[in-house]
Amino acid sequence: MKHLLNLLAAIALLVWGSHLVRTGVLRVFGANLRSLLARSMGNRFTAALSGMGVTALVQSSTATSLMTSSFVGQGLIALPAALAVMRGADVGTALMSVLFSVDLSWLSPVFILVGVVLFVTRQASTAGRVGRVLIGLGLMLLALEMVVQASGPMLASPLIKAMLTSISSDITLELFMGCVLAVMAYSSLAIVLLISAMAASHVVPLDVALGLVLGANLGSGLLAVMTTAKSAVEVRQVTVGNMVFKILGVLIMSPFIGMWMKYVQPYLPGEAHGVVLFHLAYNVIISVGFIGFTQWVADLMTRLMPKPVEDKHKRPQHLDPSALSTPSLAISCAAREALYQADVVETMLTGILDVIQKNDEQLALRIRKMDDEVDQLYSSIKYYLTKISREALGEEESKRWADIIGFTINMEQIGDIIERIIIDIEDKKIKKGRKFSEAGMAEITELHTRLLGNLRLGMSVFLNGNVRDAKRLLEEKVRFRDLERTYSSTHLARLSDNTVQSIETSSLHIDLISELKRINSLICSIAYPILESAGELVPSRVKAINEAAAQAAPAPQHEGA
Structure with a gap:
């Protein structure tokens, strides 16, 4: 029971750390991030690059999705450009997961110490908000180390072994569990890092971990759809269109899990690297491979979710x-x-x-x-x-x-x-x-x-x-x-x-x-x-x-x- 509580606490700390980073970055760069997205809509490739950069800073493709869909809802950018931004946003999340998979545990006390000093001494200034980001990064690194330490002793539990046996080779259940975890944590990045840490500790088999990763990607798309469920049609077109890309990507990548295990994993240094690189490969494939289809998906969303006749008397219109x-x-x-x-x-x-x-x-x-x-x-x-x-x-x-x-x-x-x-x-x-x-x-x-x-x-x-x-x-x-x-x-x-x-x-x-x-x-x-x-x-x-x-x-x- 103690080890389970430690694991749950580590997961909670990981999610909280990602929240601190996201809110801290938005406080420092919020208006500039909006300007960056708005200026980069000239073509789909610059839009994708801006989505990648914004997500790398915010560490949440969901936050980028909501920001971008709001622009569409206000008529600031077109739907195809917004879908291109989301292609880059998914790659940005994957790149951050690769970065965090490297052993940076030695940075955790440094980030936390410097962050707390900045936040306490200069809380109302930009330096204090940067300190908030450093605290979040330090907590994420500390949480990953705690996950590895807490998950090791749990391997001997008969209950854990029974659970792992029940989901092995059941891709549908793996997708479902990964999706639920991402929605509950409000962060696919945190869940992917958790899965990689658990795979490194052999808490879950690698093939199960890869299925959970695909489910976490679906969860991030579903989370954005759920968040914008009551928004204007133009806003929902972005999140649902992004979900279409994610589903297509899962359908394409799921059959190749076995090939990844056989032909790619032997050349990687460990299971954790295998998880995050598979996550990166999935997002690169659906981003680079599907970026040419943004106009097609935009047209599909326009047909499936037509814009209603505008009622000029319906208020409020701007409170998105x-x-x-x-x-x-x-x-x-x-x-x-x-x-x-x-x-x-x-x-x-x-x-x-x-x-x-x-x-x-x-x-x-x-x-x-x-x-x-x-x-x-x-x-x-x-x-x-x-x-x-x-x-x-x-x-x-x-x-x-x-x-x-x-x-x-x-x-x-x-x-x-x-x-x-x-x-x-x-x-x-x-x-x-x-x-x-x-x-x-x-x-x-x-x-x-x-x-x-x-x-x-x-x-x-x-x-x-x-x-x-x-x-x-x-x-x-x-x-x-x-x-x-x-x-x-x-x-x-x-x-x-x-x-x-x-x-x-x-x-x-x-x-x-x-x-x-x-x-x-x-x-x-x-x-x-x-x-x-x-x-x-x-x-x-x-x-x-x-x-x-x-x-x-x-x-x-x-x-x-």
């Missing part, structure tokens, strides 16, 4: 679940959906003036229904952001995460205010048949025009993070506040002159310009995170007043002075 494994990409998806939420708010804000001027009750009803859409978008974006792994976010991405949350909250609150404004207009103006005075209508129109301009400027600040535009937005806040005070005073002057229309609509007029001011304050708050990050925020007036008061206060008198 498959992008969650690549936090930098998921952040971009959430930002795009937040901008759509702002577009809906802009439509609501634009409609206010038409409702006031034309007493359009149908438009008022549509605007109030739009607030439900704004609320639903807020909930969807918030829930999507909570599913992004915060530990995989860098410092800038964490700030962007917070900015998106703040932006969507502001838009949701603006939608609620607009709904209240519309209800007030219906109750206090349309139903009672009242009108604003000509001067009052001109003031409301002026504030409304400025508010629309500020909303569009705020959306630009949120999208681009431009410091100059953020400063302009805060300047507009001061101008709008001054206008609101001026128009409140002129309205009171009209009341003093006994202007009938002003008296009838006084309550609505005051409430309306006050609510517009609140909306403007929420819009202008978009600028604060940008200016704070740039160190451009002026100290608060309250702080300045307190400091001035402290300086002006007389010095305390001592007794006897």
